[in-house]
Every structure is written in structure tokens, then in C-alpha cells.
Amino acid sequence: MIEGLDIADARVWRREETKVRSIEAGALADAMRDEENLVWVDLLDPSPEQLRQLVLRLGVSGTVVEDALAPHERAKVTPHADHLFFTVYATQLATDTLAEHADGRSHLSVTRISGIVLPRALITIRVSSPYCEAFDMGEVVKRWDDSASLMTQGSGALVHGLLDYVVDGHFDTIQSLDDALEGLEETLFAERRTGSEFVRTTYAIRKDLVALRRVVLPMREVVNALMRHRGRTGGPLDAWYDDLYDHVLRASEWTESLRDMVSTVFETNLSLQDARLNTIMKKLAAWAAIISVPTAVTGWFGQNVPYPGFQAHSGLVMSVVITVALSGGLYAIFRHNDWL
Known part of the structure; x- marks a missing residue:
């Protein structure tokens, strides 16, 4: 492929069989040219020049380089004539205890995953960050292995497995914040009075929810754009994408309700202080x-x-x-x- 390009992992699925086998970097170019193969390549920290050479060989849009490496990109899907580019963010909460939230700092870790979707290939691009290791691509591969029969449906199956894992991570994060909010409610209506520690904890959870909202809400547009681009083929992936979209909607609604709840907790605390x-x-x-x-x-x-x-x-x-x-x-x- 490209000299010095760091390939974190790579797999090939044969069209005639669902068995997965690993592939060496040197054989990737040939594997991607074979229309009988379904290829996944995971790139870690490619340089702009390396990524520019890669997209040139693949014949995809040069805007991919900036979209994949520029900081502060939002979750999105960019359709092109013969390929798609997407960016999503996986989340993980560093703590789920109220005591650790009492420092007033955000504990939400975010990992950015970009991808180039070709008819028979998916290239994922990750940029190192303090939280990059928190995202386990091995779990994504395991999901693909568990749904090996879907690999005959092309790169759409790979994208679904990746996004399904990302959305499940959103649910885990939301659940942890929901549990933390329940702990706040118990403290709020306890006999003892709340103090500065309660305010700092509420503020930290609110910061996490605001950051989570910026990640979760755009996922509706991402999944919806992928569904529109695929069209309704009547194949098995339609039902899987419908289910994924339903999960994304639930995560968005849950995040919005928690955001309203933490505001209510803060206002209720002020009201109780006024009453006291x-x-x-x-x-x-x-x-x-x-x-x-x-x-x-x-x-x-x-x-x-x-x-x-x-x-x-x-x-x-x-x-x-x-x-x-x-x-x-x-x-x-x-x-x-x-x-x-």
C-alpha cells in the first residue's frame, strides 16, 4: 500500500464464504481490487500525505483528507458519486460514581472514528487521542464475526456493525449518567442540606450531558443519510438499519430527557434552598x-x-x-x- 502507513488491523471476507481471514498489508491492494472480496482496513494516525496518496489510489474525493484529520469535525456523512465518507464519535464515561463527579470536571471520553465506504470495502481512520485506546475495535470485529452471514451484503454490513457498537456505547454512557442523576435526586431530598459539593457534581454531570448531546444528536442524520444512500433493497440489512435507527432515536430522546432532568435538579435545589x-x-x-x-x-x-x-x-x-x-x-x- 503506502510506505509508512500504520495499519492497525485488516480483514478480508470472501464472497462465496463467510469465513474471515486476516491479510497482510502488502496484499491489501490486490484484495481490494478483487470484486469477490469484502475488505476492511483500520488506519491509525495516518499523515496527511499518506492519506492523500491512499485516496488518490482509491479514486475517492480529496476532501476526505481534511475531513478525516481536521480537528473539531462534527459527526456527519458526506456522499460522493461512488463512495461515502462518515465521521462518528464513540463515548465512554470515565466514572459512574457521584463522588468522582464532585470535582466539577467532565469525565466523558470521546473517540473519533472516520470511514471511507466503498462498495466492497470499508476503511476506518482513527486519530490518536488520550481516549483512543478506550475504543476497542476488537469488539467490532467480534460483532462482524457473529453476523458473518451479513458479510455477503457488502460494506453496508461492516458499517452497520461499527455504528451498532458505537451506539451501544452511547447507551452505556447515558445509563451511567442516568444512574448518577438518580443519586443526585436522593441527595437532593435527603434530610441533610446540600452544599457546594452537590452544586459541583450537578455542574459536572451537566457538562458531560452537553458534550454527549453534541455527539449523540447528529447520529440521527448519520444513520438516516446511510439509509437513504443504500435505498430500500428488501435485503436483510434493511431490518438491521431500521433497528439501528430506532436505537439512535431512543438514545437522542434519552439524552434530551436527562438534559432536562439535570436542569430540573439544579432548579429544584435552588428552590429548596430558598424554602429553607x-x-x-x-x-x-x-x-x-x-x-x-x-x-x-x-x-x-x-x-x-x-x-x-x-x-x-x-x-x-x-x-x-x-x-x-x-x-x-x-x-x-x-x-x-x-x-x-
């Missing part, structure tokens, strides 16, 4: 009213003027009785109104 603050203010006002009674009574009787019980023991008894009676009465009224 109002309760505290009522208690303080009630105690202030109670304390004002003895202050007023002693202040009144402390005036240097004659009054009933002035300079007599009965005056002391009267002041104590009035203070206790009025304070006790106010306490009973506030307690009855649930102010204390």
Missing part, C-alpha cells in the same frame, strides 16, 4: 418577637416612676409572670403556625 432560607427567616423573626417581650416588659418596669408593685416584691413577681405568659403565648402561636 424562608424557614430560617421565619424562625429568626419568631424568636426575635419572643425575645422582644421580656425586653419590653423589663424596660417598662425599669423606668424610674411608680407603678403597681413599685419597690415591692410583688412587682418582681408580676414582671416575671407577664414575661413568661406573653413569651409562652407567642411561642405557642408560632409553633401552631409552623414558624418554629
Whole structure:
């Protein structure tokens, strides 16, 4: 093939048989020219020049080089006359515990996978990142092996197996975030008050959901574009792609519902804090009213003027009785109104 090109893995399926056999890099060009073969090649970190030579030999669009290697590309499908190019993102959550989310940082890892889809070949392109190793192509190959009968349907079967694994990874990530949100709800309505740790955890989960949403929502367009390009052939892949599209819709709806839920949790926490603050203010006002009674009574009787019980023991008894009676009465009224 191309000098220095790093081929992470490669397979060939014969049209007459579903048995899979590995293939050496030097034999890939011949294998891809054989119309009886179905070929998959996995490239890891190709240079722009290497990828440019590859697309030139394959006769595909030169825009593939930029789309496959440029940073910050969104998930998409680009149709061409005789081939397709797609980019998708696999996800994995580094943690599923609330304690680790409390640092306020995002724990969502994203792996980018691009692909060139030819009638009898699929070339996947991966660019190294801190999370690249988290995506296990071996599991994708295992899925292809488990559905070996579909290999006779061409490269569409390979694309389906790859995207099915990616979408399943989305579901695992969404499930982990859903579990984390349930833990937040339990903390939210617990007797103890929430603090800054709760706010940081909520913020971290919200960041993960925003990043996940940018990855999951475009998958509807990706799968829909692949289905339109394939057309309805009546073959077995139609049902598999319909099922894949249904999974993508469910993942999108689940992500949107979790995004709404985390916003609701955040707003509910603020409302509960306001309610607790109002309760505290009522208690303080009630105690202030109670304390004002003895202050007023002693202040009144402390005036240097004659009054009933002035300079007599009965005056002391009267002041104590009035203070206790009025304070006790106010306490009973506030307690009855649930102010204390």
C-alpha cells in the first residue's frame, strides 16, 4: 500500500464464504481490487500525505483528507458519486460514581472514528487521542464475526456493525449518567442540606450531558443519510438499519430527557434552598418577637416612676409572670403556625 502507513488491523471476507481471514498489508491492494472480496482496513494516525496518496489510489474525493484529520469535525456523512465518507464519535464515561463527579470536571471520553465506504470495502481512520485506546475495535470485529452471514451484503454490513457498537456505547454512557442523576435526586431530598459539593457534581454531570448531546444528536442524520444512500433493497440489512435507527432515536430522546432532568435538579435545589432560607427567616423573626417581650416588659418596669408593685416584691413577681405568659403565648402561636 503506502510506505509508512500504520495499519492497525485488516480483514478480508470472501464472497462465496463467510469465513474471515486476516491479510497482510502488502496484499491489501490486490484484495481490494478483487470484486469477490469484502475488505476492511483500520488506519491509525495516518499523515496527511499518506492519506492523500491512499485516496488518490482509491479514486475517492480529496476532501476526505481534511475531513478525516481536521480537528473539531462534527459527526456527519458526506456522499460522493461512488463512495461515502462518515465521521462518528464513540463515548465512554470515565466514572459512574457521584463522588468522582464532585470535582466539577467532565469525565466523558470521546473517540473519533472516520470511514471511507466503498462498495466492497470499508476503511476506518482513527486519530490518536488520550481516549483512543478506550475504543476497542476488537469488539467490532467480534460483532462482524457473529453476523458473518451479513458479510455477503457488502460494506453496508461492516458499517452497520461499527455504528451498532458505537451506539451501544452511547447507551452505556447515558445509563451511567442516568444512574448518577438518580443519586443526585436522593441527595437532593435527603434530610441533610446540600452544599457546594452537590452544586459541583450537578455542574459536572451537566457538562458531560452537553458534550454527549453534541455527539449523540447528529447520529440521527448519520444513520438516516446511510439509509437513504443504500435505498430500500428488501435485503436483510434493511431490518438491521431500521433497528439501528430506532436505537439512535431512543438514545437522542434519552439524552434530551436527562438534559432536562439535570436542569430540573439544579432548579429544584435552588428552590429548596430558598424554602429553607424562608424557614430560617421565619424562625429568626419568631424568636426575635419572643425575645422582644421580656425586653419590653423589663424596660417598662425599669423606668424610674411608680407603678403597681413599685419597690415591692410583688412587682418582681408580676414582671416575671407577664414575661413568661406573653413569651409562652407567642411561642405557642408560632409553633401552631409552623414558624418554629
